[in-house]
Amino acid sequence: PYYVDLNQNVFLQASLQSSDPNLMLFLDTCVASPNPNDFTTLAYDLIRSGCVKDPTFYSYRSPYRYVSRFAFNTFGFVRQHPSVYLQCELVVCRYGDYSSRCYQGCVSRFKRNIET
Numbered sequence: 596p597y598y599v600d601l602n603q604n605v606f607l608q609a610s611l612q613s614s615d616p617n618l619m620l621f622l623d624t625c626v627a628s629p630n631p632n633d634f635t636t637l638a639y640d641l642i643r644s645g646c647v648k649d650p651t652f653y654s655y656r657s658p659y660r661y662v663s664r665f666a667f668n669t670f671g672f673v674r675q676h677p678s679v680y681l682q683c684e685l686v687v688c689r690y691g692d693y694s695s696r697c698y699q700g701c702v703s704r705f706k707r708n709i710e711t
Contacts, residue, residue: 596678600669603668604669605666605668606666608663609683609685611662611687617689617690618687621663621685621688622684623644623684623685623686624644624683625641625682626638626643626681626683627639627679627680629679629680630680634682646701651667652666660690
């Protein structure tokens with residue numbers, strides 16, 4: 596466990612352990628929840644589909660493409676729940692593959708009206 600107070604910045608880093616130097620890491624989604632087994636019912640999105648949802652979320656540039664660094668400020672969940680769990684989804688892509696998810700950035704899905 597990592598103990599933080601309200602309005603404290605939390606800094607995180609994820610790294611890919613691989614011997615392939617042509618792989619890169621992309622942070623797609625990060626969700627907080629008071630329940631470690633349920634990240635849908637009562638959840639708070641920090642970033643979803645590459646789109647920042649929390650105003651305090653910040654992604655840091657890393658000197659290594661296989662490292663993702665980011666931070667956010669603790670929020671109201673900390674006051675309302677004794678424990679908050681974080682679940683993040685990262686994508687591994689081939690460096691230079693511009694059609695891969697890593698190069699798409701924020702992907703917002705819009706529903707379209709279909710007229711008949």
